[in-house]
Amino acid sequence: MFAPIQLTGEVWATMIFTILAFWGIAIWALVRTLRQEDRKVELLEHQDRIDTYSPRALSDLREWIEENPDDSYAPDARRRYNECVETLEEMDRRFYDWSDEEIAALERLDDDRESSTGA
Amino acid sequence: MSETQAKTAREEWGTRFGFLMAMVGAMVGVGNIWRFPYVAGQNGGGAFIIAFLVLLFMLSVPGLMAEVALGRYTGKGVIGAFRDVVGPGGLVGLGVVVVLVNVALMSYYAPLIGWTLYYAGHSALFTFTGAGFEPGTFLEAFLANPALTISMHTVVVVATAVILFLGIRGGVERVVVFAVPALVISLAIIAIRGLTLDGAAEGLAFTFGIDWNYLFISTTWIEALGQALFSTGLGWGIALTVGSYLREYDDVPLGGGVFTALADASVGVLAAFAIFPIVFAFGLEPDAGAGLTFVTLVQIFPEITGGALLAIVFFVGFFLAAFSSGLVITEVAVTTVSEETRLSRNQTVLAICGLIWVLGLPSALSAEFLDFADFVFGSWGLPLATLCIIGVVGWKLGPERLRVLSVNNNAGLYIGRWWNAVVKFVIPGVMLFIMGYYAYDQFGTPEMIAGMGVLIGFPVISYAVMHYLEGRDGTPSERTVAGGDD
Numbered sequence: 001m002f003a004p005i006q007l008t009g010e011v012w013a014t015m016i017f018t019i020l021a022f023w024g025i026a027i028w029a030l031v032r033t034l035r036q037e038d039r040k041v042e043l044l045e046h047q048d049r050i051d052t053y054s055p056r057a058l059s060d061l062r063e064w065i066e067e068n069p070d071d072s073y074a075p076d077a078r079r080r081y082n083e084c085v086e087t088l089e090e091m092d093r094r095f096y097d098w099s100d101e102e103i104a105a106l107e108r109l110d111d112d113r114e115s116s117t118g119a
Numbered sequence: 120m121s122e123t124q125a126k127t128a129r130e131e132w133g134t135r136f137g138f139l140m141a142m143v144g145a146m147v148g149v150g151n152i153w154r155f156p157y158v159a160g161q162n163g164g165g166a167f168i169i170a171f172l173v174l175l176f177m178l179s180v181p182g183l184m185a186e187v188a189l190g191r192y193t194g195k196g197v198i199g200a201f202r203d204v205v206g207p208g209g210l211v212g213l214g215v216v217v218v219l220v221n222v223a224l225m226s227y228y229a230p231l232i233g234w235t236l237y238y239a240g241h242s243a244l245f246t247f248t249g250a251g252f253e254p255g256t257f258l259e260a261f262l263a264n265p266a267l268t269i270s271m272h273t274v275v276v277v278a279t280a281v282i283l284f285l286g287i288r289g290g291v292e293r294v295v296v297f298a299v300p301a302l303v304i305s306l307a308i309i310a311i312r313g314l315t316l317d318g319a320a321e322g323l324a325f326t327f328g329i330d331w332n333y334l335f336i337s338t339t340w341i342e343a344l345g346q347a348l349f350s351t352g353l354g355w356g357i358a359l360t361v362g363s364y365l366r367e368y369d370d371v372p373l374g375g376g377v378f379t380a381l382a383d384a385s386v387g388v389l390a391a392f393a394i395f396p397i398v399f400a401f402g403l404e405p406d407a408g409a410g411l412t413f414v415t416l417v418q419i420f421p422e423i424t425g426g427a428l429l430a431i432v433f434f435v436g437f438f439l440a441a442f443s444s445g446l447v448i449t450e451v452a453v454t455t456v457s458e459e460t461r462l463s464r465n466q467t468v469l470a471i472c473g474l475i476w477v478l479g480l481p482s483a484l485s486a487e488f489l490d491f492a493d494f495v496f497g498s499w500g501l502p503l504a505t506l507c508i509i510g511v512v513g514w515k516l517g518p519e520r521l522r523v524l525s526v527n528n529n530a531g532l533y534i535g536r537w538w539n540a541v542v543k544f545v546i547p548g549v550m551l552f553i554m555g556y557y558a559y560d561q562f563g564t565p566e567m568i569a570g571m572g573v574l575i576g577f578p579v580i581s582y583a584v585m586h587y588l589e590g591r592d593g594t595p596s597e598r599t600v601a602g603g604d605d
Contacts, residue, residue, distance in 0.1 A: 007320050014165035014327040021172055022388045026381035030139065033374045036531045037135040040368050050368060057527035060536075064523045073520055080524065 040095060047091045052084045054096040058106075065109060078109045129194060130287040131366045137292035139374050139382075141361050142187075144295035144443030146352040146383040147302065149231070152440065153411045155346060155387030156395045160325040160405065162342050163333025170333075170340055171384070174347040178549060179380040181541040182353040182505075184526055184534065185512045187375030190362030192525035196455030197356045197508075200363070202589075204516045209586030213507040214455070216577045217356040220500040221451040222471070224355075226478035227492040228448065229279070232441040233271030233483065234413065237261060239434040247420045248427040254417040262486050272483040273476065275442070279449050280472040284465055287364050291446055298439040303389065305436030310393035312429055319396030325405060326391040344553060349497065350387065351380050354505025354550075356451045363454065373531035386440075397423075412437065449475065491566065498557045499570030502550050503577065509550070513543035 007015075043050045053061060058081065065077050085106045088098060132138040159167045193200040201214030246252065261267055282290040313319055333339040352358065362375060394416065398405050401419045405411070416433070420426035449471060457467035482489035512521055518539040526534050554574075561567040 007323060008328075010165075010329050011324050011327045014168065014329050015323065017165070018168050018327065018388055021168075022381055022385040026378060026385045029373055029378035029381060033139070033370060033378060033531050034135060036370065036373075040529075044368070052368070052529050053527060054530070054533055056533050057523070057530065060527065061523045064519060071520070073524060077524055080528065 165329030212581030
């Protein structure tokens with residue numbers, strides 16, 4: 001019916017690399033994000049809210065708040081931080097990979113900037 | 120997700136898949152199909168692909184994350200998002216620039232979508248496999264018939280308006296969740312047929328052969344830059360608008376960044392397997408550009424077994440690629456104008472689509488004008504829009520703010536501090552370099568002069584208009600942002 005494709009090893013290698021690098025990563029990202037979505041929906045059906053930051057991301061958020069207490073976005077940042085901490089403390093199941101020790105070490109930030117900075 | 124839905128009256132994507140397909144549907148256009156395989160083949164094959172992949176991860180992925188995250192954080196269209204960051208005043212005009220560029224882009228893209236619709240219709244009538252069919256004459260006759268070109272332009276604009284009337288979830292999402300997979304399936308079918316032709320290997324060798332010397336040639340990197348930045352639609356306001364309809368618990372970096380950029384590029388890769396084996400099997404010229412689709416490829420359908428069906432699959436897929444892009448490009452203006460004016464969404468759809476229809480008439484009547492507009496806005500308007508969006512994130516809002524507040528919020532992938540430098544310095548620097556290169560390359564041409572008009576005229580007029588309107592309103596800024604925080 002058709003002739004087998006005759007290509008050099010170099011062309012085959014490039015094609016395989018290209019398929020893996022583009023289609024491979026795109027499919028991996030698609031499957032991963034859809035699975036994460038399923039997991040979030042499952043958690044939300046069970047407990048109506050989920051933790052919104054990973055341990056590293058929440059640590060970055062806290063660091064930024066502490067470094068920029070007067071920033072115009074700091075109240076929103078504190079609200080987001082506290083919401084995540086409250087969720088972690090109150091909910092049994094978590095989306096991100098939090099350990100009990102990490103959660104126990106978390107502290108809520110005062111919503112009022114002056115008291116949070118001790119002024 | 121009932122609580123999430125109850126929290127806002129603003130529409131949201133119904134599913135994660137719908138959001139992802141909207142992003143990919145918007146970014147995948149006709150250029151993915153004919154441009155990527157050829158540019159790769161002309162610039163060292165595998166060497167170009169490596170350069171492209173590096174730039175995709177270095178620029179497009181982080182840039183798309185920034186744009187989607189800004190949209191998700193503000194929950195507003197382009198102008199509203201800009202106002203949230205810069206405060207009321209003339210600088211909001213930078214958002215107006217992005218909207219104007221999108222309307223201009225759609226004004227010449229709609230007639231081009233009309234071409235694809237016309238060809239899709241004729242493929243269904245088996246015109247291309249009929250006796251005595253001449254592709255060149257067929258295209259010339261179409262372009263020389265204003266009633267036909269304007270009719271196709273009108274059908275496209277009306278179809279766009281009808282779908283946008285139905286809203287984000289009921290209209291756009293319903294279309295893209297079918298259109299994007301259908302495009303991929305159609306290219307896959309063509310690839311299977313193309314790879315079974317004698318001589319197909321030459322097409323693969325053209326695109327995927329490797330010449331490492333090209334990695335040390337500047338044009339390879341400039342071509343790869345153009346492909347990485349323009350193919351992914353970075354900074355056009357599309358990702359911002361699509362991101363503004365994300366739900367509270369949705370991720371940004373994995374879906375809006377990595378998947379969108381890689382899926383968009385993957386369609387180009389698939390096209391390399393679908394189109395170029397056919398082109399080389401029949402000894403056609405691979406450098407015909409857009410003509411490859413409308414003239415070159417058309418002549419081989421009668422010579423392939425099952426060519427009539429293949430023509431339908433190809434042109435329907437081609438139309439879907441173009442139409443889904445046009446749909447979301449138009450949504451950029453619809454979302455922001457309906458937010459910024461007293462017009463309802465439906466009234467806004469009518470107004471924007473009507474404006475696009477009127478502005479699109481010159482391109483519908485003249486292919487030369489369409490080419491000119493494409494060159495001017497492709498070279499100058501789109502990089503200007505990208506500079507506006509990335510500039511606002513990088514230099515006004517500050518990438519670290521956006522990273523900790525939105526990018527890593529509910530994220531499927533942790534993004535570290537390296538991202539800040541890319542958004543603040545690398546992407547704007549690269550955009551300025553590209554615009555400088557184009558200015559040097561096209562110095563003194565009518566396209567460059569018109570481009571300078573866009574580059575200077577759009578921001579000046581937009582700034583003046585918003586300075587007047589926002590000053591007259593006198594609304595105090597909710598947030599006074601002193602500048603970038605890092």
